[in-house]
Amino acid sequence: MSGSHGNVGGLSRAGIGAQVLVTAVLALTALLLVNWLVARPGLRHRFDLTSASSNTLSTATLGVLERLESDIQVDILYRDMNAPLTALGQEVIVRADKLLVLMEEAAGGRLAIQVVDTADQEAWTLRQQELRLRGYENGLIVSSGERREFLALSGDLAVFDMGNPVPETYIPPRIQQFDAERAIVGAILDVTEGAERHVYFTYGFGELDALDAVENSGLGLLSEELEGDGLRVHRWNFLEDGPLPDDCAAVAVIGPQVGWPEDMYAEVVEYVEAGGRLLVAAETVPELLRKSDVPDLLAHFGLEVSEGRVMHPLLDRRTGIVVQGQQECEVHVVTGDLMSRHPILSALRGAGGSFSVPIAHRVQVGVQPPDGVAQALLRSSPESWLDAPPCDRRYDAQLDGTFKSFPLAATVQRPPMVDVEAPKGLEAVPEVRIVALGSEAMLTNAALQNPTFRSADVLRAAFNWLLDREHRITVPPRDPDLRFLPRERPESAVLVIRVAQYYLPLAALLASLLVWLRRTRGSQRVALKTSRLEESDG
Template identity: 25%
Template sequence: MSKATSKPSQWLERLAGAPTAALLALVLFGIINVLAARHYRRFDWTRAGLFTLSPRSQQVARSTREPVEIVVLLGRAEAQWRDAVELAERYRALTPKITVRTLDPDRQREAFVAFAQRYGLRATRSSTSDVAAEAGIVIVRGERHLEIKRDQLAALGDAVQNGADRSAADRIASARVTVERALTSALVAIARTDRPTLCVSKGHDEVPMSGTDESMQLFVQDLEHDNITAREVTIRGATAVPADCDALLIAGPRQAFTEGEAARVLRYARAGGNLLVLLDPNFVERRHAQTGLESVLREAGIEATRSVVVESDPEHLLENLPPMVFTAGDFGAHEISRNLRGIDAQVLVRTARALQVLPAANSQAESLLRTTPSAWGETGELEAVRDGALRRDGADITGPIDLALASRFANVRPRVGHRANGRIAVFSFSYLVTNEAMSLGFRARFADAALLQAAVGWLLERDDLVDVPPRPANSSALLISQESIKLIRWYALGLVPLAAILVGVAVLRARKSVE
């Protein structure tokens, strides 16, 4: 026994005793580290899972077939550098097809300028450098490249809210990092050769595509970022919705669709077209009026009632605003909304009408967003809504109220070569698509933009837009005043070192007394 065990140990001792032992240890060190560098894992210890890729992003990364390079063009001093590099590294860790390169405009200026010139990147200035590119990240796949602009990586809340300046810390606290979604979208987009088209209906006093503050300009910009073309179409006077529209958006029409126009929309949907409809409460001569699209929605099992939704739960009301403006956070289990469940996200709702699921319809609609049970659908006249003296009565619709529903049209016969399949998402307020709501989407609590983009993703079968929810940027954001810093100074430079001195004195005195 002892002989058997002593042989290898003797051999080891001799080997260890040799002058080469030190060298062998270093070689072993090198081998261990080379192996560790090739087969590594990155663990995310953050509370909010900031650096954990969603299942969808992991799927996209793993399904990458051609080599793709992610080039991060941010300076190290820029706030988003760490997020961008970290997430890019996480994609790389999933597949050898993805490589990551960082080109710091400050530290690698020559290489940065050469890259920018090669890909024709537009120059700008960043917060830390006089030379920077408008693109924060560039995805390169063969001869193709795709830019992710800096504003796609993260967006801060507005500096001014309700006329009052918001502190910078507050803005940071409410920021959301969208790096992951931007990267996943870009990885999907660069692998796709098609570019779907979302047609935006005009001619019925809808929310305009651009121009005013109440337009949907930011939403359209987001679509462009996501490799989706948005263009206006006129239903009025046309014989049909253009066949090249992969989806049709009708946002807040104030003029009613005629029966013929509604029939054209329905025909489009039955032929496999997809609809994104945002309907506000409509008043004509102080009475609730229809928009003409109600019959189309009924075909998908959705009833848009003549009502205005009123919330009475104080937790969902906003200070100094009427109860028709509130937050809703009861998200349905549908593909569009499931990622927003359980993350404390809320949608800011402004003047919505109650939606209902028609039980006996051919299509079964599913809820995306609901109010609390305390809300109701006010069916009274305009005055009842305007004067604020709202009272729930027997004619009203009881809560919880559906504010958004998704469904599919039955008996769809898609045209040959048409990729769409008769999907419909209905929101009961058009505020969701406006610039203001899109900006809200990046604030900590509000998921307006995320919900809308997920709906677009579902309609166009762009899963990357559906399955990659935004996540809080800074779970450690603190609001510290100069006054507080004085207190902390006393604590950090006075109390803590003093405690160490006292402990030292006590230990040394105790030691002395023992001796």
């Protein structure tokens, strides 16, 4: 009974309010602290429940992401694909998105994802221009600063099997392989590697000038295109500049007209043999070409360049018959069917585009490399003929042979031909890549300025392929883990829809009626009885 007994109520309302506020703030602080703590990498555990482990990144990927030093942005470009790939395309992009989210988590803020709003036509066009994309391509753009790489949805991210569209033997299209993780990691490595990439154009022996943007024969416009892709273009002359610098990513030899000094030739060969990248374009004039080192250089890597040039006759417009003795045409329009299945041309082929190659020598594969691939890149039309030197542009059946399709460019891709140090860690695997073009003219300002030629895209693609590096990361392709209702049994979908739409709500309705009946019936009976009782009581 003392005064100290139970005097809890000494607090005013304000006091109680303050007390509640303080405890709430304390609890909030504790909550945030706990949340921060459990999000620390050491304490955080993720358990992937999916059967295909589609939410677990490979260790190689995690390694790359943890070591990221520059910020990466990934743009997602997606529009619904045409039937029958609509659903599959969606699936691929959703999966790629999931992977990107995982990568974003693992990259610790270095990786940002942006979905380009393809419904917003203006923004979409703008973004395409920024990315120098043509057409509506679905895929991802992995960029770091000015350097970017495009990963096509069909091809890079996933390989589709189109199945069989014939109704009798219908096989639905499917995702053959889901490769997004490997593709994205490779692209990240590509765009983050080193600082800038340098292309050295040989100069001083009759080559076209890489920095001349004025003259028709200059390469200035090409250089500008390449700079736009994040490449630095230099002129290189062995006599003046000494050996090729270490940062050399590729050497371009565009139409030399005289022979190089011997050590310069040796320098170039040595560079390429050790896993270098080379783009060669032959001089137009056969005599000059013969004087230059280009035929020897190509022969060294198994390619042959003709002295004569490939021409194709003008056809009689009415009859379609070759009109002999007339002025011949040296501009080859390369359409889809004349392009080979090569990564350089795949995008263009896919978009149904074409381009023109003016004044070209034949470049064909002489010797297949034993451990690599040499292949023709593009061909002339089947009505072409090879004009023997000195290229009088007149068809002479005895000299010039028969009409047929001639290869106008070729590529070589093979391991280094000399022993080089094995790559360490995430370094790229050294590889020899050569693009040999039969025409120097297609690289000139004149060709790039000509809107009907449209050769800039091909040249950019060629340089990008040259500079692309194979990374020795072992990211296994993913199990597509597709789960679809059996298409051959449409009744299965009908069953599912019936259950979801009718049976389940109906079952709930029945259950509710049952409960209602059970709850009311027993009660009412008793209520009747007792109300009678009540009456008698009253």
